[in-house]
Amino acid sequence: MTxxxxxxxxxxxxxxxxELIESRLNDIWRxxxxxxxxxxLVKLCLANMLVVADASSRTEAEQLAQQLAIRHPxxxxxxxxxxTLAIYGAFVRTACEFNPEMDAHLCWEIVEVVSDLVHAEQxxxxxxxxxxxxxxxxxxxxxxxxxxxxxxxxxHGLSDYYFVQAxxxxxxxxxxxxxxxxxxxxxxxxELMGDMFAGAVCAGQSARVIxxxxxxxxxxxRLDPLLAGWLLNRMADDKVFASDGAAVRFKHRTHPxxxxxQKTTADDDRIMEFTYDxxxxxxxxxxxxxxxxxxxxxxxxxxxxxxxxxxxxxxxTYVLAAIGDDAEFREYAEVQRISVQLPIP
Amino acid sequence: xTRRAQVADNPLASRFMHGRxxxxxxxxxFGASGDLTKRKLxxxxxNLYKDGFxxxxxxxxxxxxxxxxxxxxxAEMAGAVRTYSRRQPDSDDxxxxxxxxxxxxxxxxxxxxxxxxxxxxxxxxxxxRQTGTNCLYYLATPPDAFVPIIRNLNTTHLVTPITDxxxxxxxxxxxxFGRDTASxxxxxxxLHGVFxxxxxxxxxxxxxxxxxxxxxxFRLGNSIFEPLWNRRYVDHVQISVAESVGIESRAGYFDxxxxxRDMVQSHIMQVFTLIAMEPPASFESSAIRDEKAxxxxxxxxxxxxxxxxxxVRAQYIKGSVGGELVSGYLNEEGVPRGSTTxxxxxxxxxxxxxRWSGVPFYIRAGKRLPKRVTEVxxxxxxxxxxxxxxxxxxxxxxxxxxxxxxxxxxxxxSLGAKVPGQxxxxxxxxxxxxxxxxxxxxxxxxxxxxxxxxxxxxxxxFAREDEVELSWQHIDRITQQWQALPLNTYEAxxxxxxxxxxxxxxxxxxxxxx
Numbered sequence: 001m002t003x004x005x006x007x008x009x010x011x012x013x014x015x016x017x018x019e020l021i022e023s024r025l026n027d028i029w030r031x032x033x034x035x036x037x038x039x040x041l042v043k044l045c046l047a048n049m050l051v052v053a054d055a056s057s058r059t060e061a062e063q064l065a066q067q068l069a070i071r072h073p074x075x076x077x078x079x080x081x082x083x084t085l086a087i088y089g090a091f092v093r094t095a096c097e098f099n100p101e102m103d104a105h106l107c108w109e110i111v112e113v114v115s116d117l118v119h120a121e122q123x124x125x126x127x128x129x130x131x132x133x134x135x136x137x138x139x140x141x142x143x144x145x146x147x148x149x150x151x152x153x154x155x156h157g158l159s160d161y162y163f164v165q166a167x168x169x170x171x172x173x174x175x176x177x178x179x180x181x182x183x184x185x186x187x188x189x190x191e192l193m194g195d196m197f198a199g200a201v202c203a204g205q206s207a208r209v210i211x212x213x214x215x216x217x218x219x220x221x222r223l224d225p226l227l228a229g230w231l232l233n234r235m236a237d238d239k240v241f242a243s244d245g246a247a248v249r250f251k252h253r254t255h256p257x258x259x260x261x262q263k264t265t266a267d268d269d270r271i272m273e274f275t276y277d278x279x280x281x282x283x284x285x286x287x288x289x290x291x292x293x294x295x296x297x298x299x300x301x302x303x304x305x306x307x308x309x310x311x312x313x314x315x316x317t318y319v320l321a322a323i324g325d326d327a328e329f330r331e332y333a334e335v336q337r338i339s340v341q342l343p344i345p
Numbered sequence: 346x347t348r349r350a351q352v353a354d355n356p357l358a359s360r361f362m363h364g365r366x367x368x369x370x371x372x373x374x375f376g377a378s379g380d381l382t383k384r385k386l387x388x389x390x391x392n393l394y395k396d397g398f399x400x401x402x403x404x405x406x407x408x409x410x411x412x413x414x415x416x417x418x419x420a421e422m423a424g425a426v427r428t429y430s431r432r433q434p435d436s437d438d439x440x441x442x443x444x445x446x447x448x449x450x451x452x453x454x455x456x457x458x459x460x461x462x463x464x465x466x467x468x469x470x471x472x473x474r475q476t477g478t479n480c481l482y483y484l485a486t487p488p489d490a491f492v493p494i495i496r497n498l499n500t501t502h503l504v505t506p507i508t509d510x511x512x513x514x515x516x517x518x519x520x521x522f523g524r525d526t527a528s529x530x531x532x533x534x535x536l537h538g539v540f541x542x543x544x545x546x547x548x549x550x551x552x553x554x555x556x557x558x559x560x561x562x563f564r565l566g567n568s569i570f571e572p573l574w575n576r577r578y579v580d581h582v583q584i585s586v587a588e589s590v591g592i593e594s595r596a597g598y599f600d601x602x603x604x605x606r607d608m609v610q611s612h613i614m615q616v617f618t619l620i621a622m623e624p625p626a627s628f629e630s631s632a633i634r635d636e637k638a639x640x641x642x643x644x645x646x647x648x649x650x651x652x653x654x655x656x657v658r659a660q661y662i663k664g665s666v667g668g669e670l671v672s673g674y675l676n677e678e679g680v681p682r683g684s685t686t687x688x689x690x691x692x693x694x695x696x697x698x699x700r701w702s703g704v705p706f707y708i709r710a711g712k713r714l715p716k717r718v719t720e721v722x723x724x725x726x727x728x729x730x731x732x733x734x735x736x737x738x739x740x741x742x743x744x745x746x747x748x749x750x751x752x753x754x755x756x757x758x759s760l761g762a763k764v765p766g767q768x769x770x771x772x773x774x775x776x777x778x779x780x781x782x783x784x785x786x787x788x789x790x791x792x793x794x795x796x797x798x799x800x801x802x803x804x805x806x807f808a809r810e811d812e813v814e815l816s817w818q819h820i821d822r823i824t825q826q827w828q829a830l831p832l833n834t835y836e837a838x839x840x841x842x843x844x845x846x847x848x849x850x851x852x853x854x855x856x857x858x859x
Contacts, residue, residue, distance in 0.1 A: 018667030018715075019589075090668075113668070125665025125838030128715035129589065133858045134747075134759065134775060324772075 013089025016113055016122065018129030024092045025109055032094070032107075040104040041096065044073035047323070048131045050139040050159065055082045057142035057165070064140060065110060067316045070097060073108040075132050079123055080114045081148060088119035090126075117148065124154030136160040136176070138323055140315070161323050163315075177322065177329030184318050185293055186226050188308040189271055189284055192299040195306060196282055197274070204278070208255050211275040215264045216345075225344050227272060228259060229335035232342075239334075243343045261345050271297075286310075369401045370479040370800055371470055373463065375454065375494050376486035377407025377418070381519070385550075386485060387422045387447075388430035389792035394443045395432065398797055402477075404470035407449045408463060418449035431787055446474075454490040460501040467503070478505060481799055482516045487598070491518060492535050499539040517546045517799050520611045521602060522808070525824070526817040533810050542810055546799045551612040551719075552806040553791025553798075555780055556754040560619045560721075561633070563748070563756065570746075571624065573725065575700045580743060582620060582706045583722040583857050584613055587714040589666055591837075592688075596679025603686045605658070605820055608710040612719075614641070614816040615808065616750070617706060620721055621696055630805040634812060641815035643698040647822045649829070654851065655694075656823055656830060657844045658687035661713040664836030671713060671837045685832050688712045691845040692823075693852075705852065709845060713837035718859045719750040742773045747857070754788055755779035 014020055033041055049068050053061030058080050065078040091112040096105035111130060115123055131137060139159040146152040146166050156162065161177040163184070212231060214224045232241055232250060235257070241250035247260035264270065274282040284299040294310035322328040372390070374382055393399050407418050423444050426434065434440035450466055452459015470476045482498060484491055495516070498504050505514040516536070523529030536545055551557055564571055573579070586608055592599040599607060618637035625632035647655060662673035674680060674688050689711030696706065723746040745759045757777045780788050798806055833842035840856065849855050 016668035021668075122665035122668055122670055125715065126668025128838060128840070129667040131715075131858070133718075134757070134773075 013087065013091060013114070016088055016090045016115070016119075016126050018126055021090055021092055021111055021126075021130060025094065025111075028092070028094050028109075029107075032096075040102075041107050042099075042102065042104045043107050043109075045075050045108070045132050045135060046072055047074045047135050048137045049074045049076040050079065050127065050137060050155070051076065052079045052081070052139065052141040052143060052155065054080070054143045054145075055084050056144070058082065061140075061142050062112075064142075064315060065112075067314075068140075068319070069095065069108045069110055071316050072320050073106055074135075074138075075130070076108065076110040077127060077130060078110060078112040079127070080112070081117065081120050081123070081143070081151070082114060083117045083147075085114065085116050086118075088115050088122070090114070120148040121150040124151050124158070127154075127158060131158070136323065138319065139163065140319060141165060142181075161319075161329070163319060163322075175329075177326055179322065179329060179332045181315075182223060183226055183332050183335070184315065185310070186223050186230065187313050187318065188294055188297040188310040189223075189227065189286065189299075190230060191313075192297055192306055192308050193272070193282075193284055196299045196301075207276040207278050207280070209252065209257055209274050210255075210277050212257060212259045213273045213275070214259070214261050215268060215270045215272065216261060217264050217266050217268065223271075224261065225339040225342065226335060228261075228342055228344065229337075229339035230331075231259065232338050233331065233334050239338070241338075243341070245343050248342060263345065368479065369403065369475060369477040370481060371404040371406065371467055371476045372481045372483060372796075372800075373406045373408055373467075374483045374485055375408045375490065376484070377449065378409040378411050378413075379485055381485045382407065383422070383425040384429045385790065385792045386483065386796070387425050389790050389796055391426045391430055391434070391440075391443050392432060392789065392793050393797055394446075395434070395439070402475040403446055404467075404474050404476045405447050406463065406466055406470075407447065408452060408459065409449075410451070410453060412451050413449050415448045419444040419447050422447055431790060454486065454497070455493045457497055457501055460497045460503060464501055464503055478512045480505070480514050482514070483796075484516065484518045486519075488521055488524075491532060495535055495539050504539055513544070513802070514540070515544050515546060515799055515802070516540055517548050517796075517807075519548055521606060522547050522611075522813050523817060524602065524606055526814060526821050529814050529817045533814070543802075543804065545807075545810070546795075546804055547808040547813060548795055548799075549611050549615050549808055550791040550795065551750070552615055552808075553793070553795040554750055554754065555788040556748055556750045556756070557616060557619065558794075558806070559756075560616070560748060565624055574723075576702055576704045578725055579704050580724045580726045581704060581852075581854060583720075583724065584616055584620070584706065584708045585718065585720050585722075585857065585859055586613055586710040587716055587718045587840075587859060588712045589714060589717045591661070591671065591674070591713050592677055592680070594679075596677055600680055600684055600686045604688055604690045604710050604712065605823060609690060609692070609708065610816050610820045611808075613708055613710060614812075614819075616719075616721060617694070617708065618812070620723075621701060621706065623700065628805075630803060633805055634809045638809065638811045638815060640696065640698075641812060641819070643696045643701075644819055645695040645697050647819065647826075649822075649826050652823065652826050653830060654848070655692060657689075657691040657833065657842065657848050658827070658830055659689040659711070659833035659835050659842040659844070660684075660686065661688050661711075661837045662834045664713070664838040666713055666715065666838040673837065674713075685827075687827075687832065689714075689835060689841050689845070691841065691848055693848060707849065707854075707856070709841060709856065711835075711841055714840055715838055716859060717752065720857070720859060721748040721750070722746070722857045723748075724854075724857075742771070745857070753779060 014024065029043060051061045051065045061078060065076045068074065069076045094107055094109045096107040099106045113123055113126060137159050138161040139155060140163045142165050144165055159175055162175045163179055163181055165181045214228055216222065216224045233239065235252045236250035237252060241248050247258050249256060249258055269285045269287060271284045271286050274280060280301050282301050284297065286297045287295045289295050296307060296309050298305055298307045300306055374386060376382060390405060423440055426440060448466060450459055450463045452462060467480060471478055484494055505512050523532050564574060618640045621640045622636040625636045660674045663671065675684060691709040694706040694708060725744040727743045742761055747757045749755045755778050757775045759773045759775050761771045762774045763771060795806060833844045835842040
């Protein structure tokens with residue numbers, strides 16, 4: 001292994017060598033602690049945060065890594081697998097924020113590993129050596145395609161909580177919590193529909209839902225399996241439902257409801273619609289950006305509407321809330337179990 | 346009156362400064378050209394000197410095959426101190442005063458000639474340096490040199506019988522102490538033809554580490570832990586010794602030993618017995634070693650029928666350690682083609698005694714793992730009732746006591762605590778104690794403690810004859826069945842083979858993350 005502390009690669013990168021990286025971090029902390037002008041430093045590590053990106057998601061991942069470190073002081077490992085580069089190197093940096101209550105700087109550290117495809121299989125070895133024991137490993141994987149099989153399998157094995165962009169995650173992987181980022185993206189719709197439904201503002205307290213329609217178009221990200229699974233998980237009595245091949249029937253508080261799908265066009269921004277036996281309907285719509293992600297969501301009936309800017313529900317808040325309370329993971333697991341049984345066109 | 350007796354009679358001797366000090370002595374290091382001497386022994390002696398533990402006259406004589414003058418040896422060892430000592434000399438003068446105690450004898454281990462020169466040198470030191478006739482022989486050589494050295498010490502009359510008043514001769518022997526029960530018996534036989542058991546110090550540097558010594562202090566010096574230290578409260582124990590390095594330049598030795606002989610029989614069995622032993626009647630050496638031997642007698646034998654469910658062995662293949670590609674074991678320089686030597690071993694040990702009945706001790710040791718870590722984890726049973734079951738998963742996390750032996754020696758205890766807020770969420774939190782931050786000083790190197798113990802005649806931290814033989818008997822039962830066990834593989838940089846995880850999963854447990 002390379003242990004020369006002075007060695008740096010082109011572009012200021014360190015060689016990817018866990019001992020060297022730890023040594024650099026120790027030097028930084030020791031120098032900072034020795035500075036008599038500095039206030040007390042408190043180095044915190046509440047988790048190992050693993051942020052994984054490819055070339056197209058690198059900027060987003062870097063921003064998230066920074067925000068995560070500030071909000072939840074951790075050892076953040078930012079892994080960039082960039083097929084456009086020919087590099088295998090690491091950066092280390094530390095940062096602090098003053099906490100007046102503690103009269104101290106709360107500090108954290110970020111290790112960035114950038115790798116081309118050739119070296120991708122070596123990354124997991126570095127990550128394993130750099131993980132802090134006794135605290136969970138939380139992975140946020142922004143890559144749309146997992147095209148490094150060895151590394152991907154290792155990543156699944158290392159992670160306790162796994163937030164993943166890609167649709168396909170090996171069934172063999174075992175996590176304490178797994179959610180795809182598409183489940184996170186349904187959050188504004190889930191929250192809005194929950195608010196509107198709870199108040200029965202569209203049809204009065206005695207109105208009953210008799211049908212639900214979910215609209216889908218292939219031009220935007222397919223969220224309808226997740227939303228349908230979510231509705232059934234929350235509404236179906238005893239989670240019992242039946243499919244006739246085109247629709248799903250279930251009972252909600254003993255009253256029958258028919259859930260069906262309707263294909264629509266790209267310019268139709270409807271997501272789902274609740275039909276009541278009186279009043280309504282309750283319609284949820286969404287403005288979607290070019291990447292197929294919600295910019296804003298709206299739910300309401302007639303002039304009564306509630307709007308949610310989807311960007312307000314930031315990923316850092318979501319991740320930190322989810323790992324603090326396993327309910328989100330449990331619900332997703334149940335939704336996934338239900339979704340695969342649905343006759344979605 | 347001997348000088349030692351003079352010191353003992355002096356009521357003003359400054360024992361209160363250091364607790365104990367070495368009297369006059371000579372130390373002969375066999376294998377003085379080796380890495381161990383340069384990297385560990387001489388730097389340890391320098392630190393003892395620097396701390397004032399070696400203030401009485403002393404002479405340190407290197408003995409090796411290579412031709413070398415006293416001055417060349419001193420210069421070489423001064424360089425070793427500068428390079429490898431945990432602390433640098435306060436001045437050049439201090440280092441010069443230390444190395445003035447060093448001298449060198451060139452000789453073959455097998456031939457008497459060198460020993461006669463050694464005898465002359467010792468006689469000279471006894472008079473000129475007033476070191477007296479006390480002599481400690483340190484066998485820092487490959488094991489095949491042990492027997493010729495011991496025999497030649499005897500034939501050249503370099504060993505003082507234990508009955509000769511205050512004067513003493515002692516011998517420190519590095520591991521491996523044999524490669525099985527038969528060879529350990531044989532070596533003990535040769536030793537006892539020359540030395541009595543109290544003169545023999547079988548060194549295992551793990552026992553010199555602060556955290557290992559602290560195991561007993563922690564258990565028996567605090568009233569809150571010992572009542573919990575039994576089958577009623579402990580679910581299981583894990584002992585992990587992970588190394589990130591491969592076999593380095595030791596292919597010849599390692600390939601004939603494997604991890605089970607190199608690590609388990611020695612270091613791990615010593616730590617295991619300290620964790621599992623009964624409280625001794627006193628803190629005397631013999632009382633502690635009696636209890637350690639009892640644990641080994643209670644260790645359930647590895648029956649051939651259940652070997653596959655209690656033992657995993659594996660060898661590393663190429664992979665990435667710390668981010669760098671490394672080759673597999675079979676491609677290491679000096680490893681025979683097709684070698685089936687294990688570089689990883691995992692064991693499930695059971696102790697059939699009143700305290701530990703039904704409590705498994707899981708042991709794993711391996712090379713080319715992600716980190717260099719040695720740790721003991723005492724995993725306590727989960728609370729009997731899930732009062733906080735709404736806090737899914739974490740609500741019943743067990744308390745875990747982790748004794749970190751290296752690096753960053755320390756102890757941590759994980760507890761469940763309520764997360765601040767309106768909900769009853771529980772999360773594990775840790776109470777940490779680290780030697781370096783708690784005491785503000787770096788721990789002495791293990792060799793410092795052990796060498797001083799040997800000079801002062803305290804054998805508590807050395808393995809006794811019966812301990813060594815008992816542990817070999819258990820290891821033999823495993824290695825005699827080696828061929829019946831599959832040799833698994835694991836990628837370098839992984840935490841061992843999948844079968845090791847399966848060994849734990851069969852008991853609904855997992856290895857601790859290190």
